Amino acid sequence: MAKNVHTQATQRTGSPDGSRSKRPEILTTAIEHFGRDGYEYTKWADIAHDVGLGSTALYHYFESKLHCLFEIHAEALQAERERFERLTADGGDFGPALVRLLNGLFDLSDLDVLRNRVLVAEEGVIAVPRKSPREEEARRVARARMRDIEFAWAAFLTRGMEQGAIPEADPRLLTHAILGLYKSVWHWYRPGGGLSLDDIREFFVGRCLAVAGYLQPASVPAGRKARTTRRAA
């Protein structure tokens, strides 16, 4: 799995360092440290040690722990954006596309889950400008990609409203709500616990659809005490 991520990361970034670049390995190691121990509690020197680099060589790739974190954000959001495009490309009926998209968001390796945990735990840092040019450039790329994803979601949801598949609503607020509910999973979910990713997917896809106002029959299995569509005063 880790090897697969390395390959993807190299292809994505088109690193000028060539095929022997340590960049993917550093990013993977950093995700493992940040995801397991927390960003705050991870020492940059420990990552250098794990990948077998001195501080000068490491500096060639990343100026600081924060710079590395911004690059993790930027790469993850790039992958997220590409997945969004792939899953919504056919331009057909909104409803099935929404269901496909939400299900696709849970197609994750253990390392992806760990990366998502890092992203949500450290999302706030993206908002604060940095003085270092390298840090600031990486931060701006990450922030632009995040906004790009939010914009793509809002446009997609607007299409659903236009088709009458979901109720009219502020598309930006609805984007915040759906992505907020999705992202909230990574604050507490740990692989290997009592719940599989499929359990999580089944529960949360249904709830995201409910937030959008698009209710599938599949989200209301037979035998429940109350119908999901129940209305009360």
Place this chain on the structure above:
Amino acid sequence: MAKNVHTQATQRTGSPDGSRSKRPEILTTAIEHFGRDGYEYTKWADIAHDVGLGSTALYHYFESKLHCLFEIHAEALQAERERFERLTADGGDFGPALVRLLNGLFDLSDLDVLRNRVLVAEEGVIAVPRKSPREEEARRVARARMRDIEFAWAAFLTRGMEQGAIPEADPRLLTHAILGLYKSVWHWYRPGGGLSLDDIREFFVGRCLAVAGYLQPASVPAGRKARTTRRAA
């Protein structure tokens, strides 16, 4: 507003330092710094400077920036727990109680909003044990209160399922989903922007009810293109 918060904090903690304790002022100042600049980017010395204390005097109250953060969590969660009790105390019909509770969660001062932003941005630190006894004690208190709130929510939602007001579901997952959606607001909402807290409340209370499977008529104003109860394949 700040003065009001001071009073509440003193009453809550019953500080042994007496009425001239600087503790509430330090907490408020820390919330303002953490909420505005981010925890990571706030210097502990700046908080000391703002409240007019030297490092020795400050140490009397909090051992470190992290210790202070844990205490902010602990106090906020205590207040949250008390509010939960107050809003669900009457033990009547589940539906109206859920609506009242969710609406109550948005009764917030600007400082409360800032505090919520700190809580969600730094929620992850609560999970990692500390070596310092003072830090660790505060961390454990905060973590226990967070679990206590989640347990209270799960019990409350179970009551709703028992009454047939919402569909049967895993109460812990449903708690995660509703609280996750609620908390997600504080990752991006800023007072004084284009949206008032009432706008946010109106939108998010309805979506939290949808997640629970409890749909009010009020959440579907007339004139929308599609009904919220629409079902599609």
